[in-house]
Amino acid sequence: MMSVETEIRFSLNGRPVSLKVPATMKTLAMLRDRLGMTGTKYACGEGECGACTIEIDGKTVNSCLMYAVDCDGREVVTIEGLRTPEGLHPVQQAFVDHGAVQCGFCMPGMIMQSRNLLANNPELTREQAQRGLEGNLCRCTGYTKVLDAVDAVAATNTCGGRANP
Amino acid sequence: MSETIEAITTYLAPRRLDEALQAMADGEATVLCGGTDLAPQTESGARQYKARLLNINRVEGLGGIAADGGEIRIGATTTVAEIRRSAALAKIAPVLVEAAEHFASEQIRNAASLGGNLCNASPAGDMSPPLLVLGAAVELACWRDGAAHTRRVPLEQFFVGPGKTVKLAQELLTAVVFARPAPGFVARFRKSGPRPALEISTVSVALGARVADGRLGDVRVAMGSVAPTPLRARHVEAALEGRPLDAATVAAAVAAAAEDAKPIDDVRASAWYRSHLVKVFVEEVLDDVRGN
Numbered sequence: 001m002m003s004v005e006t007e008i009r010f011s012l013n014g015r016p017v018s019l020k021v022p023a024t025m026k027t028l029a030m031l032r033d034r035l036g037m038t039g040t041k042y043a044c045g046e047g048e049c050g051a052c053t054i055e056i057d058g059k060t061v062n063s064c065l066m067y068a069v070d071c072d073g074r075e076v077v078t079i080e081g082l083r084t085p086e087g088l089h090p091v092q093q094a095f096v097d098h099g100a101v102q103c104g105f106c107m108p109g110m111i112m113q114s115r116n117l118l119a120n121n122p123e124l125t126r127e128q129a130q131r132g133l134e135g136n137l138c139r140c141t142g143y144t145k146v147l148d149a150v151d152a153v154a155a156t157n158t159c160g161g162r163a164n165p
Numbered sequence: 166m167s168e169t170i171e172a173i174t175t176y177l178a179p180r181r182l183d184e185a186l187q188a189m190a191d192g193e194a195t196v197l198c199g200g201t202d203l204a205p206q207t208e209s210g211a212r213q214y215k216a217r218l219l220n221i222n223r224v225e226g227l228g229g230i231a232a233d234g235g236e237i238r239i240g241a242t243t244t245v246a247e248i249r250r251s252a253a254l255a256k257i258a259p260v261l262v263e264a265a266e267h268f269a270s271e272q273i274r275n276a277a278s279l280g281g282n283l284c285n286a287s288p289a290g291d292m293s294p295p296l297l298v299l300g301a302a303v304e305l306a307c308w309r310d311g312a313a314h315t316r317r318v319p320l321e322q323f324f325v326g327p328g329k330t331v332k333l334a335q336e337l338l339t340a341v342v343f344a345r346p347a348p349g350f351v352a353r354f355r356k357s358g359p360r361p362a363l364e365i366s367t368v369s370v371a372l373g374a375r376v377a378d379g380r381l382g383d384v385r386v387a388m389g390s391v392a393p394t395p396l397r398a399r400h401v402e403a404a405l406e407g408r409p410l411d412a413a414t415v416a417a418a419v420a421a422a423a424e425d426a427k428p429i430d431d432v433r434a435s436a437w438y439r440s441h442l443v444k445v446f447v448e449e450v451l452d453d454v455r456g457n
């Protein structure tokens with residue numbers, strides 16, 4: 001038997017969406033399979049790695065654990081929402097400039113979490129960044145260049161408060 | 166990702182507590198809060214959904230921290246992140262903030278609720294040892310005979326076994342309450358796990374006591390991951406109560422820890438290692454209090 005479907009409405013990267021989702025569907029599956037937003041990545045599926053990090057009402061969560069029905073009435077921002085009309089978001093640009101990206105699979109989550117940390121604390125220290133990124137695993141970079149990129153944004157204070165301009 | 170096919174026939178996200186309690190009055194509802202335990206447990210098949218999925222995140226009055234009076238009250242849907250950031254709790258019960266500080270990752274803390282942590286009843290649940298030393302109780306509400314009824318259960322009587330509590334299927338945990346700690350009350354929390362982030366505690370120890378004239382009074386010691394439930398360490402407490410806080414007392418308390426901690430071998434650590442860690446933590450928290 002299939003789970004009951006529920007109609008939900010929420011804001012996705014600043015645009016209203018509405019759709020029907022099964023009660024047990026997770027937000028990650030909804031984003032990728034129902035809404036075609038494949039920027040957010042599925043890796044562990046258990047809350048351990050942070051590849052699926054999104055922002056909901058200004059706070060980051062693991063979308064692989066969050067029930068899609070719980071998005072109803074809320075503001076969701078994914079990696080696709082960071083791009084500005086001028087191009088990459090300053091945090092994305094810093095990751096590129098510092099060579100912080102290798103295979104890239106962890107990066108949408110890494111950048112969502114970094115951007116949120118920087119927006120909440122423009123004077124983020126390296127140690128605070130390290131702690132704030134504890135829930136984001138990367139199998140390639142060894143984290144040093146990731147932290148360099150975050151440091152650079154903190155130094156120039158170029159991270160706006162809201163994910164969605 | 167495969168969505169498990171489940172027989173959920175109703176989904177509800179009520180705004181009023183009465184509606185939530187009515188929706189679970191027949192015991193046939195699965196409560197959803199942050200989902201950080203429910204999602205992995207149902208995905209892995211360790212747990213089945215009931216016919217109704219009841220999302221309590223929209224219920225008004227279930228969240229928030231009330232810390233003005235003599236009784237401190239933390240609503241069930243309050244997240245671990247909110248506890249970590251609470252300036253009021255940092256003053257009144259820093260031991261709870263410390264435990265929140267060492268809880269998982271920011272993404273998990275933003276979703277994980279206090280009520281979910283207690284109802285999940287893991288022996289490793291990190292909110293339990295600090296709340297046990299604060300002498301906390303939980304409020305359980307249910308709908309019966311056309312009205313809401315609430316009972317209070319001391320946290321130390323709440324846990325029955327791994328994943329098991331005295332809460333009935335028709336009951337919702339609405340809040341955690343504890344008396345404002347008296348002046349002179351000190352408390353400490355230690356936990357260990359294999360990696361700094363996302364650690365499921367290998368072992369945790371909390372101590373709470375009133376310190377006066379170099380002696381400990383009203384001592385409460387709690388341990389996690391050393392038994393089927395988080396527990397009060399009665400032998401350690403007895404070794405400390407009313408004693409001068411000197412090296413001999415610390416040694417006696419460390420020795421008594423072996424009486425309270427009955428750990429098992431599992432994938433995270435051996436029983437031997439856990440027994441050892443518990444002693445180290447008991448010594449550390451006492452040395453820390455002595456140093457004050």
Ligand SMILES: Cc1cc2nc3c(=O)[nH]c(=O)nc-3n(C[C@H](O)[C@H](O)[C@H](O)COP(=O)(O)OP(=O)(O)OC[C@H]3O[C@@H](n4cnc5c(N)ncnc54)[C@H](O)[C@@H]3O)c2cc1C
Nearest residue numbers: 047198199200201202203269277278280281282284291338
């Ligand atoms: C990667 C990862 C790391 C973690 N790290 C830690 C850690 O460091 N320390 C730790 O203690 N835990 C940890 N956890 C476990 C989990 O995050 C916590 O137990 C969390 O507090 C559960 O809250 P929740 O709101 O997500 O609960 P949910 O998953 O929504 O619910 C948990 C259980 O409680 C029931 N329930 C929830 N609220 C109520 C209520 N008010 N009344 C009645 N029943 C209710 C649900 O039906 C379910 O059975 C971790 C989990 C993950 C996935």
Ligand code: FES
Nearest residue numbers: 043045047050064
């Ligand atoms: S895929 Fe969600 S945390 Fe790993």
Ligand code: FES
Nearest residue numbers: 103104138139140
């Ligand atoms: S760049 Fe490959 S996992 Fe992080």
